[in-house]
Amino acid sequence: xxxxxxxxxxxxxxxxxxxxxxxxxxxxxxxxxxxxxxxxxxxxxxxxxxxxxxxxxxxxxxxxxxxxxxxxxxxxxxxxxxxxxxxxxxxxxxxxxxxxxxxxxxxxxxxxxxxxxxxxxxxxxxxxxxxxxxxxxxxxxxxxxxxxxxxxxxxxxxxxxxxxxxxxxxxxxxxxxxxxxxxxxxxxxxxxxxxxxxxxxxxxxxxxxxxxxxxxxxxxxxxxxxxxxxxxxxxxxxxxxxxxxxxxxxxxxxxxxxxxxxxxxxxxxxxxxxxxxxxxxxxxxxxxxxxxxxxxxxxxxxxxxxxxxxxxxxxxxxxxxxxxxxxxxxxxxxxxxxxxxxxxxxxxxxxxxxxxxxxxxxxxxxxxxxxxxxxxxxxxxxxxxxxxxxxxxxxxxxxxxxxxxxxxxxxxxxxxxxxxxxxxxxxxxxxxxxxxxxxxxxxxxxxxxxxxxxxxxxxxxxxxxxxxxxxxxxxxxxxxxxxxxxxxxxxxxxxxxxxxxxxxxxxxxxxxxxxxxxxxxxxxxxxxxxxxxxxxxxxxxxxxxxxxxxxxxxxxxxxxxxxxxxxxxxxxxxxxxxxxxxxxxxxxxxxxxxxx
Numbered sequence: 022x023x024x025x026x027x028x029x030x031x032x033x034x035x036x037x038x039x040x041x042x043x044x045x046x047x048x049x050x051x052x053x054x055x056x057x058x059x060x061x062x063x064x065x066x067x068x069x070x071x072x073x074x075x076x077x078x079x080x081x082x083x084x085x086x087x088x089x090x091x092x093x094x095x096x097x098x099x100x101x102x103x104x105x106x107x108x109x110x111x112x113x114x115x116x117x118x119x120x121x122x123x124x125x126x127x128x129x130x131x132x133x134x135x136x137x138x139x140x141x142x143x144x145x146x147x148x149x150x151x152x153x154x155x156x157x158x159x160x161x162x163x164x165x166x167x168x169x170x171x172x173x174x175x176x177x178x179x180x181x182x183x184x185x186x187x188x189x190x191x192x193x194x195x196x197x198x199x200x201x202x203x204x205x206x207x208x209x210x211x212x213x214x215x216x217x218x219x220x221x222x223x224x225x226x227x228x229x230x231x232x233x234x235x236x237x238x239x240x241x242x243x244x245x246x247x248x249x250x251x252x253x254x255x256x257x258x259x260x261x262x263x264x265x266x267x268x269x270x271x272x273x274x275x276x277x278x279x280x281x282x283x284x285x286x287x288x289x290x291x292x293x294x295x296x297x298x299x300x301x302x303x304x305x306x307x308x309x310x311x312x313x314x315x316x317x318x319x320x321x322x323x324x325x326x327x328x329x330x331x332x333x334x335x336x337x338x339x340x341x342x343x344x345x346x347x348x349x350x351x352x353x354x355x356x357x358x359x360x361x362x363x364x365x366x367x368x369x370x371x372x373x374x375x376x377x378x379x380x381x382x383x384x385x386x387x388x389x390x391x392x393x394x395x396x397x398x399x400x401x402x403x404x405x406x407x408x409x410x411x412x413x414x415x416x417x418x419x420x421x422x423x424x425x426x427x428x429x430x431x432x433x434x435x436x437x438x439x440x441x442x443x444x445x446x447x448x449x450x451x452x453x454x455x456x457x458x459x460x461x462x463x464x465x466x467x468x469x470x471x472x473x474x475x476x477x478x479x480x481x482x483x484x485x486x487x488x489x490x491x492x493x494x495x496x497x498x499x500x501x502x503x504x505x506x507x508x509x510x511x512x513x514x515x516x517x518x519x520x521x522x523x524x525x526x527x528x529x530x531x532x533x534x535x536x537x538x539x540x541x542x543x544x545x546x547x548x549x550x551x552x553x554x555x556x557x558x559x560x561x562x563x564x565x566x567x568x569x570x571x572x573x574x575x576x577x578x579x580x581x582x583x584x585x586x587x588x589x590x591x592x593x594x595x596x597x598x599x600x601x602x603x604x605x606x607x608x609x610x611x612x613x614x615x616x617x
Contacts, residue, residue, distance in 0.1 A: 035216065036190055037074050039183030040067065046174060047075040047149070051120060056141065057148035059126075059166050062176030065211030068151045069124055071176070076149065081120045086129035094132035097123070111136050116145040126162045127152040134159035141170040178210020182542055187212070191219040192228055197236040198394035198544070199401070200228075203369050207243065207311050214312075217248035231400070240371035243315035253316050255295060263288055268297065271308050272317035273329035276366035277339055278305035339363045344378045347385045354479055356388045356507035368401050376402035380411035387419055390510030390543030395419040414438055421445040422510075424547025437463065444549055447569035448582055449561075461485075466514055467549055468561065480506065484515055493523035497532055504539065513539035514550035563597045566590055 050058035062068050082101060090096035095111060101118075102111055115121065115136070123129070123137055138161040140146045150165060152158055154175075166173035184205055188196050196204075208215040221244040222228050228237040243249070250257065267288050271279055281289065281304045289306065292298045299309050308314050318326065340363045350356055364382055367374050379402025387395035396419040402412035414437070421441035436455075440463050443452035449467060456464045456472055462481050464472035470489040477485050480502045487495035500515035516536035523529040540551050552568055569579045576594070580587045 035070075035187050035212075037070060038186040039179055040071055040176075043071060043174060043176065044075055047072060050172065051075065051079075051147055051149065055147065056144055057120075057146075057150070057171055059148075059150045059152065059162075059171050059173045060176060061152050061154050061173060063154050063178060063210065065208075065213040065215075066176050066178050067212050068153070068176055070212070072122060072124070072149055072151055076120065076122060079120060081122050081149075082115075082118045083122045083124070084133070085124040086126055086133065088128045091128055091130050093130055095136065096130050097133040098136065108132065108135055108139065112139045112143060115140060116143060118146050120147045120149070122149045122151075124151045125153070126150050127156050127158045129159055129162065131159060131161070134161035137162065138164060138170075141165055179212065181205045184212075184215065187215070188219065191216060192223055192237055195236045196228075197231050197234070197238045197397050198391070199365075199368050199397045200237070200239045202394070203239070203365070206365075207315075209311070211252075214248055214252060217246050218244065221246045240369065242319055242370075243312065245316050245319045249312055249316055253310060253313050255297060257316065257320060261288075264292060267292065268308070268313070269317055269321055269325065269329055271298065271306060272314040272321070273326070273331065275308070275314045276362040277336065278307050280304060281306055336363050336367065340367070340375070340378055344381050347381050351381075351385060351388065354481070354506060354508075356385055358389075358507070359385075368398075373405045374398075374401040376406040376409035376412050378402070380409065380415055383412065383415035383419070387415060387422070388510075389507050390513070390539075390546060392419045392423045392510075392546055393544040396423075417442065422548055423545055436460070440467075445547070446582075447565055447572065447574075449549060449565055450583070466511065468518065484511070487515075488518055488522075491522045493519045493525075493528060493532065496522055497528075497535075500532075500535070509539050510543045510546055510548070513537075513543060513546070514548060517550045563593050566593045567597050570594060 047058055047060065049055070060068050060072055084097045084101065086097045095102055095106065098111065098115070102114060106114070111132075121140065126134070126137065129137070137148065137150060141148055148165075148171060150162065150171065152162060165171045181202060185195075185201060188201050188204065204215060204218060208218065222239050225244060227239055227241065227244070229239075230236070231238050263285065267284055270284075278301075281300055284306060289298065289300070293300065297309050297313070298306055300306050308317075321329070343361050343363050346359060347361070350359055361382065364374065364378055379398050383395040383398035383402070386392075386398060396416055399412045399416035399419065402409055403416070406412070417438045418441055421438070421444065424445055436457075437460050439455040440452050440460060443449075443455060444467060452467055453464060453469050453472060456467075458476055461473035461476035462485075464470065465477070465481070465485045465488060468488070470485040473485045474489075480499060483502065484496070484499040487499050496515050496519035500512040500519065503509075503515060504512035513536045516532045516539065519532040520529045520536065523532060536551070540546055549564070549568075552564060565583070566579055569582065570576075574582070576587050576590045579585070580590045583590075
């Protein structure tokens with residue numbers, strides 16, 4: 022499948038997102054008395070977008086290198102210099118420029134590179150220099166940072182959670198997490214490639230709405246756009262038939278790798294030298310870029326595809342091994358990221374995902390705090406097994422801990438679902454009443470560690486003990502241990518509980534900041550501990566009443582649910598308004614939603 026964008030289509034700039042710390046660093050490097058900075062990073066990671074944002078509103082001269090003019094002296098500065106100049110004269114002319122942005126410095130001609138270096142040596146012009154990693158850089162440019170003339174900021178690819186606003190803007194609405202994760206994996210942080218793929222999916226109608234949500238999903242083959250072809254051209258243009266045959270065999274074997282012993286060693290050496298494959302410590306061979314497989318399969322031709330393609334059941338053993346590994350990690354209380362290529366491949370291709378696997382994958386994601394992803398995996402399992410109780414429970418749990426009372430109530434209310442469905446409605450008393458021995462840690466998360474005495478072990482017991490003692494530093498230490506083991510939502514909740522336990526206001530502010538930062542990584546959680554973080558210094562009863570009022574319940578409905586008088590509810594709300602600085606209940610939904 023190919024896709025060609027119409028020339029008349031006007032692409033608007035994507036919103037600038039993330040990189041707050043990097044943006045602040047670049048701006049500070051351009052203030053008076055500073056020499057400037059060099060920004061490097063892989064292709065497409067947003068270097069130019071970052072520096073453009075940093076110099077917005079300033080008087081800035083610009084120059085840029087191009088591969089086509091590398092042999093023309095001072096080509097990058099032709100618009101700033103007379104027709105013929107020496108290096109000495111060029112330095113004199115540009116020394117009066119206060120701020121100079123030099124983009125694509127890795128493809129500057131030698132004279133332009135020397136000019137930039139000399140401007141840095143003289144120090145009269147603040148320089149903002151951008152270069153791409155992984156390509157040869159003129160020596161005069163690399164000596165800017167190796168010779169300590171300018172500091173260097175090495176950008177990493179934008180993390181998955183920070184690309185979400187870009188994907189939402191590009192797709193015209195939110196993407197379901199499995200689709201967002203797939204795009205991020207395929208593009209490896211290359212925002213230009215991401216934009217190209219997303220545009221192809223959107224314009225060709227491959228994004229479909231997920232039933233019961235406002236999200237859009239993508240299943241099936243990747244569109245082979247012009248940008249994709251350019252990126253993987255070294256593989257698609259292999260002339261030697263045996264090399265292309267090896268690449269195609271690897272592509273059609275996905276998501277499973279092939280053993281090195283089953284392939285020609287000489288061919289593998291050539292492909293590895295050209296960075297088209299990599300071989301892991303177990304001696305299995307993988308394609309080097311995640312887009313290579315989809316592109317090679319799409320361009321293989323019908324007969325070749327029919328010869329090389331395997332049957333779906335070839336993945337059964339590998340999928341079972343993934344499921345066992347996920348369960349083992351859960352039992353060991355270690356939910357740090359674990360590769361699951363087989364399950365992800367099945368979901369991406371639109372193949373049926375067994376409900377048992379989907380439920381375990383959803384549980385693993387939920388324990389990590391990836392609530393929207395947990396719901397997406399549960400829905401995958403329900404596509405072919407609509408009545409699977411484990412998937413239905415995981416879907417309800419992810420909805421309840423995201424504050425979605427309606428979706429949480431759609432599932433059969435039992436066990437953990439009962440606890441969190443009640444908590445989502447703001448009825449903590451009912452939630453705690455539903456906690457049993459198997460779910461003792463839920464009581465700790467709900468702020469009642471006395472319900473978990475003697476029932477927990479390890480880091481969960483440490484969390485319960487610290488909360489029971491009201492020990493802020495110990496709660497922070499428990500949060501750090503939880504985060505180390507991958508429990509990001511639990512860690513956020515422990516830091517949030519530490520805010521109220523600390524006696525030192527500075528320590529409380531630090532805990533609040535850490536809790537909010539972790540909550541932002543957890544895909545919009547709405548749990549009592551985090552709502553307490555947003556609602557400041559309210560009492561437990563005030564937080565409970567405010568949460569119910571924010572959900573739209575009247576004073577009388579709240580009174581009936583909590584077995585209080587209407588007057589008592591009104592008094593609690595009045596006191597809460599004063600502490601929150603809210604004029605009336607119309608501001609409460611906004612306040613309650615702030616932590617996520």
